[in-house]
Amino acid sequence: MRSLIEINKTNLSDTNLRSVGLGGVGRSKKHESAEKHVSGEAIYIDDRPELRGQLHAAIGQSSVAHANIKSMDLSAVSAAEGVIAVITVDNVPGHTDIGPVFPGDPVLAIGKVEYVGQPIFAVAATSHDLANRAVKLAKIEYEELEAVLSVKDALAKQSFVRPPYSMKRGDSETAIANAEHQLSGEIKVGGQEHFYLEGQISSAEPTEEGGMLVFSSSQHPSEVQKLVAEVLDIPLNIVVVDTRRMGGGFGGKETQAAPWACIAALLANESKRPVKLKLNRSDDMCMTGKRHPFENDYTVGFDSKGQIKGININVNGNCGYSPDLSDAIVDRAMFHSDNAYYLDQATVTGNRCKLNTVSHTAYRGFGGPQGMMTIEMVMDDIARHLGKDPLEIRKINLYGTEDRNETHYHQKVEHNKISELIASLEQSSDYRVRRESINLFNRENTILKKGIALTPVKFGISFTVQHLNQAGALVHVYTDGTIHLNHGGTEMGQGLFTKVAQIVAEEFQVDVDTVGVSATRTDKVPNTSPTAASSGTDLNGKAAQAAAKIIKQRLIEFACEKYNVNQDEVIFAESQVHVGVERFSFAEFVQQAYMGRVGLSATGFYKTPKIHYDRATGKGRPFFYYSTGAAVSEVLIDTLTGEYKLLRTDILHDVGHSLNPAIDIGQIEGAFIQGMGWLTTEELVWNEQGRLLSNNPATYKIPAISDAPADFRVNLVPDDPNREQTIYNSKAVGEPPFMLGISVWSALKDAISSVSDHRLSPALDTPATPERVLWAVESMKASELN
Known part of the structure; x- marks a missing residue:
């Protein structure tokens, strides 16, 4: 019986030898952060050093599934040890609904709760433990309403979040009736907890001009940027969201990372101090959505x-x-x-x-x-x-x-x-x-x-959703021949950064280790789509390739002008640039291009062709x-x-x-x-x-x-x-x-x-x-x- 390691060695034996240049597309390469993951050196949001005056947030949650809020006394919460700020929906300067597509997701409850665990208020205190102790002191009185807690009950009551919809081809009823055999059946398919190793976490830091720098464990930094700007009622250009890596996402951080970033930002805005919001595991499991049953x-x-x-x-x-x-x-x-x-x-x-x-x-x-x-x-x-x-x-x-x-x-x-x-x-x-x-x-x-x-x-x-099928990327080539890459995709352990780095290295025919990939940031590549739908490499890889091709073409044109050769005489191979009979290292040639005032930075863009649906x-x-x-x-x-x-x-x-x-x-x-x-x-x-x-x-x-x-x-x-x-x-x-x-x-x-x-x-x-x-x-x- 073979071990998993032996199995993988068998599977990779042929492909290890297959390489299209030093970039290594088509060749196995370990995850760019693999050693950091194993050693514990990889920096996640919770590993960031605390800033001067940093506060810690906790959420006051609903204890009932469906109810009107009759009264809410937060005086004991405000007076609790270490508490600096307490907010409810009344403290939201801008939008109160943060629904990603359709309305229905209040950032904090508005007079009513609709599930056990729904955020009602939030606290910022001088420590994580003090914040979590404080929220338990709230006195909330409810007028309970009938709760719908099963699909069967929802169907009977026609309780829907969106209207029913059908896809149809032909006359299925007649075809079934005329068939030799008929069967029917039903199945209940359970949901699933994301159980990412790193729970939901965000950190918000007030910046000059009333802006906000947010570090969010999010698969969709651009959506976090938009929603933070909306709840604070400030323009997008003074909100920056940074995501270097996540400890897993699996979809659970596509839309549902946004509430915690928004609440952290609201508390930071209220207190004028940095705020970190980290959900405890049990709170995370109760307050965040699952795979749909x-x-x-x-x-x-x-x-x-x-x-x-x-x-x-x-x-x-x-x-x-x-x-x-x-x-x-x-x-x-x-x-x-x-x-x-x-x-x-x-x-x-x-x-x-x-x-x-x-x-x-x-x-x-x-x-x-x-x-x-x-x-x-x-x-x-x-x-x-x-x-x-x-x-x-x-x-x-x-x-x-x-x-x-x-x-x-x-x-x-x-x-x-x-x-x-x-x-x-x-x-x-x-x-x-x-x-x-x-x-x-x-x-x-x-x-x-x-x-x-x-x-x-x-x-x-x-x-x-058609408009999400787009991506952007930013590529810089520095004068020592190293390359900086940034794109709209987020790294959650799946190896996206590694693959896109391989793609850029392939275009320049340089060693992939010379390509550095930086954190996904909304001030580098704007208006990005979530890293989801299995499209991270398809979209961002194409965008990065487009940016690399722009720079490469500039280098080719420079070589043709400087050395009086045709374009087909300029060849990139094995970290070198061949120009006619001349041969330079990639770094040497890039230095020449810089001295020749060639632009060594470019943005790339890609949109998926052919797709449409009525x-x-x-x-x-x-x-x-x-x-x-x-x-x-x-x-x-x-x-x-x-x-x-x-x-x-x-x-x-x-x-x-x-x-x-x-x-x-x-x-x-x-x-x-x-x-x-x-x-x-x-x-x-x-x-x-x-x-x-x-x-x-x-x-x-x-x-x-x-x-x-x-x-x-x-x-x-x-x-x-x-x-x-x-x-x-x-x-x-x-x-x-x-x-x-x-x-x-x-x-x-x-x-x-x-x-x-x-x-x-x-x-x-x-x-x-x-x-x-x-x-x-x-x-x-x-x-x-x-």
């Missing part, structure tokens, strides 16, 4: 081969109390309700349910995983109904030829190689042999049962391209306890021409484990009063190393460049592998189904905890007796 259902018609003829799917997202990003998240769940399968006659409806819980938000996959779960359940259910291997049903329904390559939102699935990818993985993982071996094992064992599943993923790459007609091309992959997972369950173990996982993923195979494989491994955790161990629990009970590491279980498969095999599709003109023909890798965790859930269902000799398809809501697995096994046994 969904409750989905379907009705499908299919033929005797298992091919779908018509389908209706409803995806019902638990959005919490406000819109946040839920409109787009439920849209993406609808877009991805097909996953990798052709749905000829289809109607997909999405409901954005309003509940009195924290407002749920972006999370890796952005609704796509919740949408895919339904169609993967459909594949398993059809297979059990027809007595076939689920893989056979999946393969027969894949997107394919010209008459089966259009989605239910009318985008063509171009350059589609998912069938070949699955066939390759089926062979390399010995799926057929293992399936027979598992069937034999299950016949011979009455207590322990094995299951196996191969599931694909087809994930659209682009922001579904929401009114439900037609368009919301995605520039699709990223694809597949996983085979094998599990062992104990039918007496519901306990289980993941024995082996094989992954084959397409990243186009990989910019950095080591980082890409690391992203695939991490995404798979995180997806597996979402579907197996990570359970969010609210009580009947709307209070989150799973609010700390003791009550919420993320996967440990012992939960990873003992045999873990991850491979990239052999270099197959993206047919679209992405940066060096690569493909995004951040989110798509997350959905490969579905293979574990499907394998668990396969093992449970073996109790009925695969005649029945078990209902298995997620997370599929051992309790739920046991209940499903018992249900199988009861059905067999009947």
Whole structure:
């Protein structure tokens, strides 16, 4: 049995030798901060030295799910030891609503609370502990209102944060009715806590002219800048937001980093002193949104081969109390309700349910995983109904030829190689042999049962909101030949800074170690998009390349003029510049260019081409391209306890021409484990009063190393460049592998189904905890007796 290190060495053996110049695009290079991460030298916001007079903030939270605030006495809070400032919404000079897209998110409660944990007031004190003690002294009287705490209740009351929406192609009702077979089913898909290692934190420092310098652990510094400016009622040009790195984000810091930056800035403005706001872990878990829980259902018609003829799917997202990003998240769940399968006659409806819980938000996959779960359940259910291997049903329904390559939102699935990818993985993982071996094992064992599943993923790459698909970058070349790079993307551990540095080095054909990347700052690259939607490298890499090309062309033109040569005689290679018969080091030539008054700084800009979507007609091309992959997972369950173990996982993923195979494989491994955790161990629990009970590491279980498969095999599709003109023909890798965790859930269902000799398809809501697995096994046994 091979270790993960051995596996990665195997995967990277070919690509380590492949390099396009010293820049190393296509070659493995460690994360630019890897040594700092390991040694503890990496500077996060909480590591910054305290400034003179710095204060610490804490939040006064609602203790009820839905109520009018009848009275609020903060006198004891103001008088508490160390307290310098106390603010409510009445102390906000500007905008009070900080909703990222639609209104509904007050920075501090306005006469009413809508979830347990909602910020009502904030305190700045001389220490973190004193601030947190002070907020507990508030005396608040509530007039409680009826709370909506379930999706079922929200649907019954038509409680929505945004109107329902449908995508439709053909006449699904007629197609279902006329099909040989019909099935229906439903599933509850649990949410997920982001559990970033670095919690939400911001630090705000008043500057001259009434401005504010904000250090924010945010995936979207430009949005933080805008909202801080709006709540303070000051122009954007005197607000600067700086983000060097985050200790993880996963979407939880896309919009929901902004409230803490705004509150820190409000307190800094009130006290005229620097303020740091750092949420304790339990407060963070109670006050910030999760992956949206969904409750989905379907009705499908299919033929005797298992091919779908018509389908209706409803995806019902638990959005919490406000819109946040839920409109787009439920849209993406609808877009991805097909996953990798052709749905000829289809109607997909999405409901954005309003509940009195924290407002749920972006999370890796952005609704796509919740949408895919339904169609993967459909594949398993059809297979059990027809007595076939689920893989056979999946393969027969894949997107394919010209008459089966259009989605239910009318985008063509171009350059589609998912069938070949699955066939390759089926062979390399010995799926057929293992399936027979598992069937034999299950016949011979009455207590322990094995299951196996191969599931694909087809994930659209682009922001579904068109204007976000843009990026800028700033490149300086200094006279010693070193390069400074800044772009709009944020680094949260995913290796974005490393990849973009490789791209700039590649353009100049210099060693990547000569390229320095600085903190993402709103005064260097303005009006940036969030680092999300798996588009960080696609967008910022192209922008940085554009800036580098501008400078490079200036250098070429200078060389032609100075040395009287043609442009094709100027060659950049191996940290040198060849000009006709002359040869200079890159640093020497840059010094010459400086003396020749050549501009050695440039900005670059990129916008994604081809994408558009008309929401009114439900037609368009919301995605520039699709990223694809597949996983085979094998599990062992104990039918007496519901306990289980993941024995082996094989992954084959397409990243186009990989910019950095080591980082890409690391992203695939991490995404798979995180997806597996979402579907197996990570359970969010609210009580009947709307209070989150799973609010700390003791009550919420993320996967440990012992939960990873003992045999873990991850491979990239052999270099197959993206047919679209992405940066060096690569493909995004951040989110798509997350959905490969579905293979574990499907394998668990396969093992449970073996109790009925695969005649029945078990209902298995997620997370599929051992309790739920046991209940499903018992249900199988009861059905067999009947």
